[in-house]
Amino acid sequence: MNLQSYLLKNTRLPQKSIQNTVELLDQDCTVPFISRYRKEKTGHLDEVQIGNIVKFKAEFEALEKRKSTVIKAIGEQDALTDELRQKIKSSENLTNLEDLYLPFKKKRKTKAETARKNGLEPLAKIIMVQNHTNIGSVASQYVNKQVQNEEEALEGARHIISEWLNERISVRNHIRNQLERSGMLTTKVISSKKEEDKAQKYRDYFDWSEALKRCPSHRLLAILRAENEGFIRVKIEIDDEYILSKIAGRIITSNTSCTPYVRLALEDAYKRLLFPSLSNEILKAAKEKADDGAIEVFSKNLQQLLLGAPLGEKRILAIDPGFRTGCKVVCLSAQGALEHNETIYPHAPQNKSTEAIKKISSLCDAYKIEAIAIGNGTASRETERLVKRVHFKNPVEVFVVSEAGASIYSASKIARDEFPNYDVTVRGAVSIGRRLADPLAELVKIDAKSIGVGQYQHDVDQSKLQTSLDSAVESCVNSVGVNINTASVSLLSYVSGIGTKLADNIVTYRTENGAFADRSSIKNVPRLGEKAFEQGAGFLRIKNGKHPLDDSAVHPESYSIVTQMARDIGITISDLIGNKNELQQIDLDTYRTETVGIPTLNDIVEELEKPGLDRRQKAKVFAFDQNIRSISDVRDGQVLPGIVNNITNFGCFVDIGIKESGLIHVSNLSDSFVKDVNEHVHLHQQIMVKVISVDIPRKRIQLALQKK
Template sequence: MDINKKLAEEFSVGLHQIENTVKLIDEGNTIPFIARYRKEATGSLDDQVLREIHERLEYLRGLEKRKEEIVAAIEGQEKMTDELREAIDGAKTLAELDDLYRPYRPKRKTRASVAREKGLEPLSQFIMEQKICDLNGEAEKYVDEEKGVLNAEEAIAGAQDIIAEDISDDANVRKELRAFVFRTGKVVTKAADPEAQSVYEMYYEFSEPVNKIAGHRVLAIERGEREEFLKVSVEIDEAAAVGALQKNYVRAKNPCGEIVAAACADSFSRLIYPSIEREIRNVLFEDASAQAIKVFSANLRQLLMQPPVKDSVTLGFDPAYRTGCKIAVVDGTGKVLDTTVVYPTMPHNDIPGAKKKLTELIKKYHVNTIAIGNGTASRESEKFVAELIKELDEPVSYMVVSEAGASVYSASKLAAEEFPQFDVSLRSAVSIARRLQDPLAELVKIDPKAIGVGQYQHDMAPKQLSEALDGVVESCVNLVGVDLNTASQPLLAKVAGINSGVAKNIVIYREENGAFSDRKQLLKVAKLGKKAFEQCAGFLRILGGKSILDNTGVHPESYKAAEGLLKECGYSLKDAEQGNLSELKARADEIGIRVLAERLEVGEPTLRDIIEELLKPGRDPRDELPPPMLRTDVMEMKDLKAGMELKGTVRNVIDFGAFVDIGVHQDGLVHISQICDRYIKHPLEVVKVGDVVTVWVLDVDLQKKRISLTMKKPK
């Protein structure tokens, strides 16, 4: 297989783009670096497509390697034929290869292998010919007490076992039956105990076609079975499947034909269908997982790219009951200014004391925003904060922040190193405050799986989920860029080309030598070689360094081109520092991008990127997004009425809808059918995490704490 050619076809891109991409990957370049700084080679493929190409490249290389292993194994048995070699070469999936190799794979002891040891294979071949004969008379020839064949009936039964196994090993048979199950099968679920109450009750009597069942249902059913609430099977018209088998193999209406027909039925029920049912369920689960991982990845990307609430002194409020609410005040850079504990919730209910203490902190440090964790006691805490804000002279607003993973971070070794003077709960309050100030910088400290913006994330294959989510984090960090002089070790470790060890060395170098003044100093950091420098330098920013270029996404390899561009357009680096480049783009267009690119010996995409970066040194792409919605008051579920119009923030997007925070502690669900007037396959086509949307209340179930919303304006 020409892998590059196949990739070009699958991704509908030029062969040269694939060849260059594969070469860059094989040379050890990171995906963010290739996407940002090798656009000429890849034809400006974005990082998401590059990751998919990389993933598919590894699969196809694994497929080719497996083909070589199978060919060698079959040749070692001296059973290779031209037809078989051609079939192996043409196999497109590992499942197809597995089917082709099945007859040659070393088998554990089976009924057929026992029959072969008894010398019954020639009898099975004789029966397969299905000639008119005295079958019992032929079988008598194989009666051998020493081999354990006591009579003709046992000989025929052993021969039938061999035929059944041979049929089950036929790659074409398996391929056809697999397609038949996908086309006609149904996933059927029943209650393990019909009296047991569980969240899986809708699946106690349930069936849906294999080719139509939604991924989120597959994942729910898998979990229900694992938790022993459900019994799951894939049901088909068995008579039709066996009939199709018999049509392939039974060629005569005689005693031999009857044995072959019986072998077909036995092969299907005992050997073929159990494994195909497992395969089908595995495929359904893998497809559902892949879809769920895509949704999780899209949600995570949006969460990480939420606009930061910059330069705001923030009070982090970690709600609790008995142990009190932990408070941390952090300045605009995330530095902790003060901490305390207040007791406005049960059983203490010290609302006056809590108000007094928080008012003092707010006035002392000029707090602008309050970030409230959404865990236990969040509703009471939010109500308390809303009342407090009304009594303040200063303008203060609040936002309920997801604290998913905050406890994981607080109890981690990293948090202990960062805040050795605080206990676990106070670290959590700091994390909640920082999540509002800069979601990306804070959330990179937490395992992405713990952030909680997916569905059934704990059921996915850990390796695939981790790879996908780590890719999203890496992509976001490198898109935004990282301040080399203030970034934490976990944030630095997500920069292309930098691992945790090098990130630690950067922090140590910073502590020992003071702030970095230019990017070249990175080469003095222990274990950060030239290759790592090439990969990471463009994503690291230095505010107030020796050169304004160090505070842009311009790569050091293009500094000469950037300076040349400024000169060609009548500017200098000083003009860039002072922000006096308003005519840069117009002047460059006047000269001509192609002409300038040739003069400066860079590609046109790189030149366009340089112009963009020079116009906005130190820019944060998140600043261009709508800011998060801050609140000053609170409602309760009982205040909601059908038809009420509200503004809300999308907190999570799943296959069947979106959960929206409308400020009543309990997120409301907008079902996929209520998102817009047109048909959509997935909610992500219209909404994403962090979107501020207008919704209308459809229904409120106070007992079940469920809110149904619509984004379709009532007529």
């Protein structure tokens, strides 16, 4: 099996597309670059398809590396036959490979190993043949200083047979198949922990049982979390007698004096070795599958959050609300620079609301504020109501902004470097204001796991999660494009081919030499070579630069094509940009070359029609129901406005303007079957919901999506 066949089997993509994509990846091309600028090579594969090639390519390479290790280890034992070598090389997954390696693994001292040292392996072989009529007399021949009698000899032989059965691939696969088809996930509450307050959120899973294959990923992760926290015990159960009878039917070939010992060895192997190992394996596989599902949900949520509607370059007053410690207020320029900060105390215990209203009004007037951003944490609703009492001289839009992760950012090195002379409260308020202006530019500074849009993100494989989230951020950043003259190191580091070190070099060069005038001058950045320029240039934007295409997604390698198009029409490039009539008249076949085909030419024309267009929608003001101030105000049957603030596999959570978010279960999203929650709602979507039930003691609100 080679890489191409492995990728073909797992991705089911065209062979030529796979081959060319692998070549590009081996040339250190990035996924965003390949999907955007090498469509002719890949056969128009998108980022998801290319990402799958990356994933399975890494899997194949890890498998091949493990094969080499196994072959070397068995070879050092002088046990590597040509047949075994071929089986190892033909293995298509790690499970099969590890089964082949199992008999040769170095083991801790086992009962079987002790029996071998006592010379009992020949007796075990005789028993396994199952054709001796008086195995007791044969066993007496193996009595020695270490083996006191026939019973000890037979017991030792059984241990050896148990180990053989444990290592038999056909037996292991039979049990695996049965566990996959019929395994039951069962739980038992730990009685001493049952009444603890923290245990109550898991009470649905006390003494729980269901088919493992039908257990949804979110439930499995919740159950495993409850076990990790010490509230329940989890195990896999199956019809042991049925499995043993099926295996015995294959192993026991006669009815002689050997048969009872083979049966005892099988029962021992199953209970002591096979079932514990394989039930753990099957649970681990289910956990990995659940991890993948949760990670996919998190990545989708993160993408939606990062691509949230930006307000744009507006002068913003941002408020980080609070009660006792007051509300931190900052004024930001249209470019996000901090111009002023102070604290107001409109709420209890100070209750200086009149003074706060006057202060907000004067700040909005002095700094020509166009929008106000209010964090959605503690005292958010009270602060929003206060702001709406302010009489502004000029129109000011008021937004409630998610402040998830703002405290993480404010205490981070990035924040300290940006605002070394200000404390965490000021930095947090700045972050709230900036994420209204441009969520993507601000949120990339925060560890994605701290943003609060995941599903059991602390329970899943952290390495896989990080890889997936990094890919999601990279995809979003490159799909939008980055202004190289204003972007932070954090934002630039996600641009295709750049990374943290080059991003730092870009900002340093920009600080020392001023703004970049055109894309070609990017090459002057220290250590930014041709490869990095090729990968990143198309995603870096220069506003009002020397070249009219520098603020577009047209790659510099295609500038000559656009130049020729303009020349053929008899106008300048600047006049061609945005000229839909002229662009639609162009015969693209005229500009095809060996490397540039219709897909790239279509992308060029589409970009020229609307150069630098931000794919994101614009931010819209939203108002919660002012009569709902706490969960005690929520009643069954109410229809309320809300904002989707998290999406999971089992539904979505909706902010209705109070501390507790309500849940729309998948069954209440649509009258038909819901395969993917994202097909019905998206993060930060403004929707109307109907209250189904309210559980005040457990602080749970069940909602249904209100149909239009």
